[in-house]
Amino acid sequence: MKTLKISEAVVRRLPVYLRHLIELKQREVLTVSSQDLGQKLDLNPAQIRKDLAYFGDFGRKGIGYDVSYLIQQIRHILKLDQIINVGLVGAGKLGHALCNYTVYLKDNMKIVAVFDAMESKIGTDINNLKVQPMSEMITTVRNQHIRIGIITVPAAEAQYVAEQFVEAGVEAILNFAPVILKVPSHVRVHTADFTTDLFSLAYYLTDQGKEVPVQ
Amino acid sequence: MKTLKISEAVVRRLPVYLRHLIELKQREVLTVSSQDLGQKLDLNPAQIRKDLAYFGDFGRKGIGYDVSYLIQQIRHILKLDQIINVGLVGAGKLGHALCNYTVYLKDNMKIVAVFDAMESKIGTDINNLKVQPMSEMITTVRNQHIRIGIITVPAAEAQYVAEQFVEAGVEAILNFAPVILKVPSHVRVHTADFTTDLFSLAYYLTDQGKEVPVQ
DNA sequence: CAATTACTGTTATTAGCATAACAGATGTTC
DNA sequence: GAACATCTGTTATGCTAATAACAGTAATTG
Numbered sequence: 001m002k003t004l005k006i007s008e009a010v011v012r013r014l015p016v017y018l019r020h021l022i023e024l025k026q027r028e029v030l031t032v033s034s035q036d037l038g039q040k041l042d043l044n045p046a047q048i049r050k051d052l053a054y055f056g057d058f059g060r061k062g063i064g065y066d067v068s069y070l071i072q073q074i075r076h077i078l079k080l081d082q083i084i085n086v087g088l089v090g091a092g093k094l095g096h097a098l099c100n101y102t103v104y105l106k107d108n109m110k111i112v113a114v115f116d117a118m119e120s121k122i123g124t125d126i127n128n129l130k131v132q133p134m135s136e137m138i139t140t141v142r143n144q145h146i147r148i149g150i151i152t153v154p155a156a157e158a159q160y161v162a163e164q165f166v167e168a169g170v171e172a173i174l175n176f177a178p179v180i181l182k183v184p185s186h187v188r189v190h191t192a193d194f195t196t197d198l199f200s201l202a203y204y205l206t207d208q209g210k211e212v213p214v215q
Numbered sequence: 216m217k218t219l220k221i222s223e224a225v226v227r228r229l230p231v232y233l234r235h236l237i238e239l240k241q242r243e244v245l246t247v248s249s250q251d252l253g254q255k256l257d258l259n260p261a262q263i264r265k266d267l268a269y270f271g272d273f274g275r276k277g278i279g280y281d282v283s284y285l286i287q288q289i290r291h292i293l294k295l296d297q298i299i300n301v302g303l304v305g306a307g308k309l310g311h312a313l314c315n316y317t318v319y320l321k322d323n324m325k326i327v328a329v330f331d332a333m334e335s336k337i338g339t340d341i342n343n344l345k346v347q348p349m350s351e352m353i354t355t356v357r358n359q360h361i362r363i364g365i366i367t368v369p370a371a372e373a374q375y376v377a378e379q380f381v382e383a384g385v386e387a388i389l390n391f392a393p394v395i396l397k398v399p400s401h402v403r404v405h406t407a408d409f410t411t412d413l414f415s416l417a418y419y420l421t422d423q424g425k426e427v428p429v430q
Numbered sequence: 431c432a433a434t435t436a437c438t439g440t441t442a443t444t445a446g447c448a449t450a451a452c453a454g455a456t457g458t459t460c
Numbered sequence: 461g462a463a464c465a466t467c468t469g470t471t472a473t474g475c476t477a478a479t480a481a482c483a484g485t486a487a488t489t490g
Contacts, residue, residue, distance in 0.1 A: 007477065008415075015414035019393055033437065041395050046479060053439055061438040062486035079417045086413070093312035098409065100308060109413060147420055148413070172416040174409065178234055180256050188419045190412050194313065194389065197407050198301070198324060198363070199230035200223075201387040202294045204403045205362055224447070248467060260467095261449060268469050276468045277456030 010051050016041055017048070018074045024067050033064035075107075084109045085145055087170070089161045090152035091116040091124070091131045094176060098150060099127040111150070113140050117157065134164070141168035151175045162189075225266045231256055232263070233289045239282050248279035290322075299324045300360055302385070304376045305367030306331040306339070306346045309391060313365060314342040326365070328355050332372065349379070356383035366390045377404075 020040055024032055034052075038045035052058050052065070055077050059065045075081050088095055088111050099111050114129050115137045116122060122133045132140060140146070149165035151158050151173060158177035165173055165187075172188040175181055178196070181189050235255055239247055249267075253260040267273050267280070270292050274280045290296050303310055303326050314326050329344050330352050331337060337348050347355060355361070364380035366373050366388060373392035380388055380402075387403040390396055393411070396404050 009477070011418045012411060012415045014418070015411045016395070018414070019410075020395075035437085042397075044479060046481090047477090049438060050440085050478085057439070059438050060486070061484070062436050062488095064437065077418065078414050079420055079422065080414065082423065084417055084420065093308060093315055097308035097312050101409075107414075109417065148416055171420050174412055174416060180231070180235075182257075188416060190416055192407065192409055192412050194316075194407055195234075196227060196230045197389055197405050199233070199293050199295065199322075200227045201363055201389060201403060201405055202299055202324065203226045203229070203292065205294055205299065205386050207294065208297065222447070250467080259449060261451090262447090264468060265448085265470085272469070274468050275456070276454065277458095277466050279467065 006054055010054060013043070013048075013051055014074055014078055017051075018071065018078070018080075021067055021071045021074070025071060029067055031064045031066055032070075034059075036064075080107050080109065082108060084147055085112045086110060086148045086150060087113045087115065087137070087141055087144070087146040087165075088150040088152065089115045089134070089137070089165075090150075090176075091118075091121045091126060092152060095150075095152040096126055098152065099129070109148075112144050113146060115140075117153070134161075137164055138168040141165070141170060147171050149173045151177055151181075153177060155179045221269055225269060228258070228263075228266055229289055229293055232266075233286065233293070233295075236282055236286045236289070240286060244282055246279045246281055247285075249274075251279075295322050295324065297323060299362055300327045301325060301363045301365060302328045302330065302352070302356055302359070302361040302380075303365040303367065304330045304349070304352070304380075305365075305391075306333075306336045306341060307367060310365075310367040311341055313367065314344070324363075327359050328361060330355075332368070349376075352379055353383040356380070356385060361385060363387045363389065366392055366396075368392060370394045 017037065020037065021032070034045040034048040037043070037048050041048075049059070052070070056073065058070050058073055086109060088098060091114055095114065099114065111127075111129070114126050114131050115134055116131050117134050121131050124131050141149075146168070147170060149162075149170040149172070151161050151165075153161055155177045158175060158179050159181060162173055162175070162181045162183055166183050170187065173181065173183065173190070175189060175191045176193065178193045180191070183189055232252065235252065236247070249260040249263040252258070252263050264274070267285075271288065273285050273288050301324060303313060306329055310329065314329065326342075326344070329341050329346050330349055331346050332349050336346050339346050356364075361383070362385060364377075364385040364387070366376050366380075368376055370392045373390060373394050374396060377388055377390070377396045377398055381398050385402065388396065388398065388405070390404060390406045391408065393408045395406070398404055
C-alpha cells in the first residue's frame with residue numbers, strides 16, 4: 001500500500017471495476033486479466049493495471065487477477081467494508097428514486113434517514129423510513145452517525161442544506177442540485193447534475209438548423 | 216469560430232457557465248468578468264476565458280462579458296437554440312423524476328416520449344405523456360424526431376435498450392444504468408451513475424474501523 | 431526441461447489540460 | 461488628455477494523466 005496521492009480519476013474508476021468484478025463472480029469466473037477488463041469497460045489495460053498497482057500487488061504475472069480477492073481489496077480501498085450511513089434531504093421524486101436504488105445494493109452503504117422542509121411530506125413513508133423535518137436533521141445526523149449527505153432539493157435551497165450538513169458533521173456531500181456549493185475544504189462535494197450531462201450531450205449533435213417537424 | 220478540437224472538459228463546463236449567467240440575468244446583472252465567474256463557480260478565471268475564446272471573441276477588454284449576449288452565444292454553441300426532442304425508456308421513479316425536472320427548464324430540450332417494457336406501466340400518465348410499449352419505440356423516435364435517448368432501466372436491460380435507440384437513429388444517449396454500453400462510435404454516450412459517485416465519495420471518508428453505533 | 435505464451439508491475443514517453451504570464455484594448459480619474 | 465486600473469485573448473509554462481514499452485514471473489507445451 002503506497003502513500004502516493006491518488007488522482008480522482010483513478011478513484012472514480014474503482015467502482016466501475018468493482019461492479020464488473022461482482023458480475024464476473026456471479027458468473028463464477030475465477031480470474032480476469034487487465035485486457036479482458038479493458039475490453040468490457042472500454043479502458044486501456046495498462047491504465048487498469050496501473051490503477052490497481054497504486055494500492056498493492058493484487059495480480060499474478062502470467063495469470064491475471066483473482067476475481068474474489070480483487071473484489072475484497074477494492075471494497076476495502078473504497079471503505080465499503082465499513083458501515084457507511086447516508087442521509088438524504090429532499091423527499092421528491094429523485095429522492096424517492098435514490099432511496100430505492102441504494103437499498104437494492106448489497107453493500108454497507110445505506111440511506112438511513114430522509115428529511116424535507118415541506119410540511120406535507122413530513123411523516124410520510126419512503127422505503128420504510130419516515131420523512132423527518134429539517135429541524136431534526138442535525139441531531140439525527142449525529143445520533144445515527146451519518147457520514148455522507150445527499151441533496152435532492154431545488155437549486156435555491158441547496159446551499160442552505162449543505163451548510164446544515166456541514167454543521168452536523170457530514171464528511172462528504174453528493175449534490176444533485178444544479179449549483180456550485182460552497183463548503184469548507186474538509187468536506188468533499190460531488191455534484192451530479194443531469195442537466196449538465198444533457199446539455200453537454202447536445203453539443204455533440206449534428207447541426208440541423210432550427211426547423212423540426214412538430215406534430 | 217475556430218475549428219480546433221474542443222475537449223470534453225470544456226464542453227462540460229459550458230452548461231455550468233450558462234446556468235450561472237441565466238441567474239445573473241434574472242438579477243439584472245449586465246456584465247460579468249471571468250474573475251467574478253471564477254469566484255462563483257470555483258474555477259480559474261484564465262480557464263474560463265480560454266474556454267470561451269475557443270468559440271469566439273465574446274468579451275470586451277477592460278469590461279468583461281455582456282451577460283445576455285454570452286447566454287445567447289453559449290445556447291447557440293450547445294445547440295439549445297434548436298428544438299431537441301428527447302425520449303426516455305424506463306418509467307420508474309428515476310424516469311418520473313427526470314420527466315418532471317427537464318420540463319421545468321425553459322429550454323428547447325424536452326422529453327417528448329416515455330417507454331417501458333412492463334405491461335402494467337404502459338398507458339399510465341407521466342407528466343402528460345402516455346407511457347408507450349417498447350414495440351413502438353423505434354417508430355416513435357423516428358416520427359417525433361427524437362435525437363437523444365435517456366435510459367433509466369435496470370442494468371440488465373440497458374444494453375438492449377441502447378441498441379434499440381441506436382437502431383432508431385438516436386444521436387446521443389444518457390445512461391443512468393450502472394453498465395458500460397457498447398454502441399457504434401457515431402453515437403455519443405454519457406453514463407451518469409450515482410452508485411459510482413457515492414462509492415468514490417466513500418474513498419475520501421476518514422478511516423474509522425468497522426464498528427459503528429447502530430440503533 | 432527448454433521454449434513459448436500469457437500475464438503483471440513499473441518505468442518511460444506522449445499528450446492533454448490547467449495555470450500563469452503578458453500584450454493589447456477599454457474605460458476612468460485627476 | 462495622460463496616467464492608471466480593469467479585463468480580455470493568446471501565448472508560454474508546468475503539471476497531471478493516459479498510453480506505450482519492457483523487464484520479470486508464472487504456467488503450458490512439446
